[in-house]
Amino acid sequence: MGDLVTLxxxxxxxxxxxxxxxxxxxxxxxxxxxxxxxxxxxxxxAITLTIIGFASQIFYFITRWIVSGHAPVSNLFEYTTFFGxxxxxxFIIIYFIYRLNILGLFALxxxxxIIAYASMFPTEISPLVPSLKSHWLYIHVTTVSLGQAIxxxxxxxxxxxxxxxxDQSKKSKKTTWLEIIIYxxxxxxxxxxxxxxxxxxxxxxxxxxxYDDQVSTVDYHLPPIAGPxxxxxxxxxxxxxxxxxxxxxxxVNAARKFNTILWSVIAGLGLYxxxxxxxxxxxxxxxxxLLSKVNRDLLDEVSYRAVAIGFPIFTLGGLIFAMxxxxxxxxxxxxxDPKEVWALITFFFYxxxxxxxxxxxxxxxxxxxxxxxxxxxxxxxxxxxxxIIAGLHSYA
Amino acid sequence: MKKIVCDxxxxxxxxxxxxxxxxxxxxxxxxxxxxNENSKLINMRYEGSARRSKxxxxxxxxxxxxxxxxxxxxxxxxxxxxIASAVGTxxxxxxxxxxxxxxxEHYRDQYGILGQIYYQLGFHxxxxxxxxxxxxxxxxxxxxxxxIDRVVPLYKAxxxxxPKRHESFxxxxxxxxxxxxVSEDDKQKAITTLKSIRYKVTEEDGxxxxxxxxxxxxxxxxxxxxxxxxxxxxxxxxxxxxYIDEYVWVREGETVLIPGTEGLYYIENKDFILETxxxxxxxxxxxxxxxxxxxMVAKNYQTDAVIYKNxxxxxxxxxxELEKFKxxxxxxxxxxxxxxxxxxxxxxxxxxFESMSFKLHRTDDPEEESLGSFSVNLAxxxxxxxxxxxxxxxxxxxxxxxxxxxxxxxxxxxxxxxPAYVFLVYPPGQDDYEISFAGIGRNVDPTGNxxxxxxxxxxxxxxxxxxxxxxxxTLPIISLGGLIFMIxxxxGMxxxxxxxxxxxxxxxxxxxxxxxxxxxxxKRDIEKVINDTNIKMVMDQEEDQNNYQPEExxx
Ligand code: HEM
Numbered sequence: 001m002g003d004l005v006t007l008x009x010x011x012x013x014x015x016x017x018x019x020x021x022x023x024x025x026x027x028x029x030x031x032x033x034x035x036x037x038x039x040x041x042x043x044x045x046a047i048t049l050t051i052i053g054f055a056s057q058i059f060y061f062i063t064r065w066i067v068s069g070h071a072p073v074s075n076l077f078e079y080t081t082f083f084g085x086x087x088x089x090x091f092i093i094i095y096f097i098y099r100l101n102i103l104g105l106f107a108l109x110x111x112x113x114i115i116a117y118a119s120m121f122p123t124e125i126s127p128l129v130p131s132l133k134s135h136w137l138y139i140h141v142t143t144v145s146l147g148q149a150i151x152x153x154x155x156x157x158x159x160x161x162x163x164x165x166x167d168q169s170k171k172s173k174k175t176t177w178l179e180i181i182i183y184x185x186x187x188x189x190x191x192x193x194x195x196x197x198x199x200x201x202x203x204x205x206x207x208x209x210x211y212d213d214q215v216s217t218v219d220y221h222l223p224p225i226a227g228p229x230x231x232x233x234x235x236x237x238x239x240x241x242x243x244x245x246x247x248x249x250x251x252v253n254a255a256r257k258f259n260t261i262l263w264s265v266i267a268g269l270g271l272y273x274x275x276x277x278x279x280x281x282x283x284x285x286x287x288x289x290l291l292s293k294v295n296r297d298l299l300d301e302v303s304y305r306a307v308a309i310g311f312p313i314f315t316l317g318g319l320i321f322a323m324x325x326x327x328x329x330x331x332x333x334x335x336x337d338p339k340e341v342w343a344l345i346t347f348f349f350y351x352x353x354x355x356x357x358x359x360x361x362x363x364x365x366x367x368x369x370x371x372x373x374x375x376x377x378x379x380x381x382x383x384x385x386x387x388i389i390a391g392l393h394s395y396a
Numbered sequence: 397m398k399k400i401v402c403d404x405x406x407x408x409x410x411x412x413x414x415x416x417x418x419x420x421x422x423x424x425x426x427x428x429x430x431x432n433e434n435s436k437l438i439n440m441r442y443e444g445s446a447r448r449s450k451x452x453x454x455x456x457x458x459x460x461x462x463x464x465x466x467x468x469x470x471x472x473x474x475x476x477x478x479i480a481s482a483v484g485t486x487x488x489x490x491x492x493x494x495x496x497x498x499x500x501e502h503y504r505d506q507y508g509i510l511g512q513i514y515y516q517l518g519f520h521x522x523x524x525x526x527x528x529x530x531x532x533x534x535x536x537x538x539x540x541x542x543x544i545d546r547v548v549p550l551y552k553a554x555x556x557x558x559p560k561r562h563e564s565f566x567x568x569x570x571x572x573x574x575x576x577x578v579s580e581d582d583k584q585k586a587i588t589t590l591k592s593i594r595y596k597v598t599e600e601d602g603x604x605x606x607x608x609x610x611x612x613x614x615x616x617x618x619x620x621x622x623x624x625x626x627x628x629x630x631x632x633x634x635x636x637x638x639y640i641d642e643y644v645w646v647r648e649g650e651t652v653l654i655p656g657t658e659g660l661y662y663i664e665n666k667d668f669i670l671e672t673x674x675x676x677x678x679x680x681x682x683x684x685x686x687x688x689x690x691x692m693v694a695k696n697y698q699t700d701a702v703i704y705k706n707x708x709x710x711x712x713x714x715x716x717e718l719e720k721f722k723x724x725x726x727x728x729x730x731x732x733x734x735x736x737x738x739x740x741x742x743x744x745x746x747x748x749f750e751s752m753s754f755k756l757h758r759t760d761d762p763e764e765e766s767l768g769s770f771s772v773n774l775a776x777x778x779x780x781x782x783x784x785x786x787x788x789x790x791x792x793x794x795x796x797x798x799x800x801x802x803x804x805x806x807x808x809x810x811x812x813x814x815p816a817y818v819f820l821v822y823p824p825g826q827d828d829y830e831i832s833f834a835g836i837g838r839n840v841d842p843t844g845n846x847x848x849x850x851x852x853x854x855x856x857x858x859x860x861x862x863x864x865x866x867x868x869x870t871l872p873i874i875s876l877g878g879l880i881f882m883i884x885x886x887x888g889m890x891x892x893x894x895x896x897x898x899x900x901x902x903x904x905x906x907x908x909x910x911x912x913x914x915x916x917x918x919k920r921d922i923e924k925v926i927n928d929t930n931i932k933m934v935m936d937q938e939e940d941q942n943n944y945q946p947e948e949x950x951x
Contacts, residue, residue, distance in 0.1 A: 067681060068681060069678070069681075097916075098916065122685070122688065124684040124685045124688070125681055125682060125684075125685060126682060126685035126689075127673045127679065127682040127685065127686065127693055127695065129693065129694055130694055130695065130696055130697055130727065130728035130729065131728050131729065133728070133729055134729040136729075297936075298916070301914075301915065301916050304913070305913075305914065305916075308889045308890075308913065308914075309889065309890070311885065311889065312882065312885040312886050312889055312890070315881075315882070315885065316882060319878075320878050320882065323878070327871070328729050328730075328731065329728060329729045330740075331731070331738070331740035331742060331864045331866055333871075333874070335491075336484065336489055336491075336523045337492075338485040341481050341482075341484060341485050341523075342482075342485065344481060345478050345481050345482060348474050348477060348478045348481070349478060351474060352471050352474045352475060352478070355467050355470060355471050355474075356471060358441075358467075359441070359467035359468075360467065360468065360471070385485075
């Protein structure tokens with residue numbers, strides 16, 4: 001059994017490395033003289049590596065399923081990794097429709113970030129609580145994340161569109177928003193770098209603090225910038241928090257989570273500043289020239305098509321299957337739990353997207369902004385609702 | 397109604413038509429309706445058909461109709477709903493705050509001034525507020541009216557179209573090409589290819605219409621119907637007959653009437669089982685996770701239950717004659733179902749007191765020799781107990797779930813989870829009593845000079861299971877709505893309505909093409925069609941012009 005666990009996690013590493021390699025080969029296609037969409041040597045290698053990586057991740061998934069006895073989609077690590085895998089899958093499908101190499105150069109890094117982000121969470125195999133013990137667990141979760149992944153491809157195409165099209169000759173509201181999007185990607189990267197660095201150092205600080213009329217303890221795995229209010233140090237490190245987390249934050253782990261967010265924001269800022277210093281211009285402006293060859297109408301088409309394909313799948317998994325399961329597990333198909341509400345918001349948002357596009361002619365840039373907004377909602381539901389707004393569905 | 401006669405083909409079109417239903421020639425005076433005046437291309441969204449919302453604007457009915465049929469309004473409604481829904485997740489809704497705390501205090505204490513405002517605005521029950529329901533209802537109305545407004549004229553226009561189209565219609569399609577010289581062979585080749593890629597081809601005097609996937613145009617209307625049915629299903633829940641939502645607590649060994657069944661069904665709780673992880677060898681794989689989580693992780697909640705049917709229901713619970721109807725275990729994710737009802741494992745209480753027995757002895761007796769004892773059945777405590785030696789014990793006060801609230805004894809709930817009593821002890825033949833307070837692990841003599849003392853001798857506990865009782869006749873309607881919605885969306889999204897017109901012009905040929913989405917796909921089709929012929933590939937006139945004119949610009 002133990003060997004299978006190792007095999008399983010190794011094949012996840014392998015998948016990660018293959019996606020990384022594939023990204024470099026997709027980058028190689030930029031320099032190609034021929035136009036986008038043609039089958040060059042570099043692009044063939046890139047897509048082949050992607051597919052092998054995907055197969056390797058499938059192998060991880062299946063072996064982990066065998067070990068745990070349930071589909072590995074039941075905690076934040078497993079679910080988020082699966083989402084990364086589905087993103088690669090969605091990319092492969094769309095790639096074979098449109099043969100757009102540039103999409104790989106952006107979609108794979110997003111998938112890599114997501115998978116790396118996932119592995120910052122506890123990775124051990126965890127048992128299923130009674131409400132998760134149902135076939136609907138995997139029917140529901142797999143369809144939702146496939147739907148969300150296809151919608152994420154829409155975001156990727158939209159982002160490329162924006163980087164390509166936004167006028168970078170002068171600073172404007174649009175360039176600022178674009179930099180904010182890029183910065184938030186850097187923040188994720190910052191979080192991953194910081195967490196894995198301190199993880200490798202086995203860093204840990206323990207505090208005791210009063211919570212709900214009791215004394216609770218909390219382990220920090222990052223140096224405490226913000227400590228729990230009224231905390232005393234119990235481990236034998238020699239650190240003290242710079243300040244206390246605000247008192248209105250709820251939950252035993254609120255201060256620790258807040259500390260992690262602070263670290264990510266700071267690390268992201270650091271990376272962003274370095275990038276600006278090196279590039280000597282806005283990050284968007286630096287990437288723009290690389291995209292000169294890309295056909296912007298094709299990007300627009302891909303972004304829209306991904307919504308057209310992803311929206312029904314998301315609705316099926318995230319609303320309909322979810323309702324069937326909730327009816328069985330909790331005797332009501334809808335309970336206005338935050339996770340459910342945000343799935344409904346996603347549904348409404350993309351419905352509005354489609355209507356705006358169809359009836360009000362929101363094509364091109366406006367449609368691209370909407371695709372980015374939709375992805376922000378999906379990520380909010382995946383991360384913030386789990387970590388910040390606790391509900392029935394909270395995994396962490 | 398006034399008709400507009402097309403000056404090209406003579407077809408009689410209804411008032412408000414933008415493009416002639418038969419030949420597609422733009423009707424000059426109506427171009428403003430679809431925003432075609434200043435555009436090279438024509439808006440094909442609704443085939444230039446005459447919609448009620450664009451032709452009537454006098455009465456209040458017209459104005460209401462036009463308001464709700466506007467997609468712009470629809471999008472506004474959806475946007476407002478998005479924001480409102482998000483606001484409802486800032487703090488937990490009232491149903492998710494701990495029970496037995498007062499909401500007004502809870503929001504203030506937990507979330508400060510913002511929480512208080514949240515509560516005062518009623519956002520703690522946002523989704524059942526009147527205004528949220530009105531928002532949803534307005535979306536429903538909007539969907540209905542917008543769909544009716546468009547589907548009927550669209551249907552007519554698509555049904556009447558002829559292969560032979562007016563030239564200004566063709567030239568102003570997004571995809572267009574004109575080739576000077578095309579042989580009859582090449583044209584036939586093109587037609588053959590069109591047929592082979594499953595276009596439906598109709599011809600009229602050498603003019604060709606190749607069409608594919610028209611049914612996908614009905615996708616939006618079908619999905620909207622699904623949504624309406626879904627919403628109606630939800631509305632029906634307010635009819636009491638349609639939706640029964642009850643709750644029942646059953647103690648182990650007890651048989652009770654299932655509420656909501658009108659005396660017809662009873663349930664017996666044979667056993668309640670709570671299993672946790674870590675007991676069985678196969679849980680070894682979860683060792684690490686279990687260690688980290690520290691506490692118990694539940695594996696299974698289960699009630700082994702028997703459902704009985706009352707064969708004598710007329711006596712309404714007075715004299716039920718129970719007949720075993722079904723026996724099964726109720727687990728999370730595995731409700732028991734009988735006769736349209738379903739019982740769900742919803743909650744439990746372990747170790748509730750079933751009975752407690754006390755013995756009386758002299759306070760100063762170190763041996764605590766019994767002077768008599770009695771047993772209180774907690775499901776049904778008596779007022780007074782006579783002991784063997786003639787002592788009378790009266791229960792003056794009973795706290796099933798005792799706690800001290802600022803020095804005052806109170807009960808947290810009506811369930812015997814921590815029973816405590818104020819007993820009045822009347823020694824044999826006396827009218828004076830002694831007061832004695834007794835509960836689990838406590839026995840208080842308020843005066844300090846009681847002659848007798850009551851000591852807890854023994855107790856029995858049992859588990860209680862909490863089951864929710866549902867009968868929901870709206871579920872089939874809601875499911876039907878969901879199914880129809882899915883069919884509609886898939887139909888509209890995964891297929892497209894593609895049309896290619898071949899128009900002989902002198903010795904040459906024009907091609908024009910339109911699709912409602914996926915332009916990439918139709919261009920690929922056309923590439924196949926012209927392959928090996930000298931017909932020119934179509935130009936994407938929108939890519940060059942980028943002069944797309946959305947509908948309803950001014951509204
Ligand atoms: C949440 C609710 C809604 C959902 C999920 C929904 C869904 C859809 C979908 C999937 C389409 C097809 C879009 C496409 O083909 O790209 C569509 C089209 C449409 N919807 Fe909705 N819709 C909703 C609400 C509304 C509302 C409130 C209106 C009212 C104005 C409306 C009016 C329309 C119209 C006019 C079309 C175009 C029909 C056509 O192409 O002929 N929808 N809707």
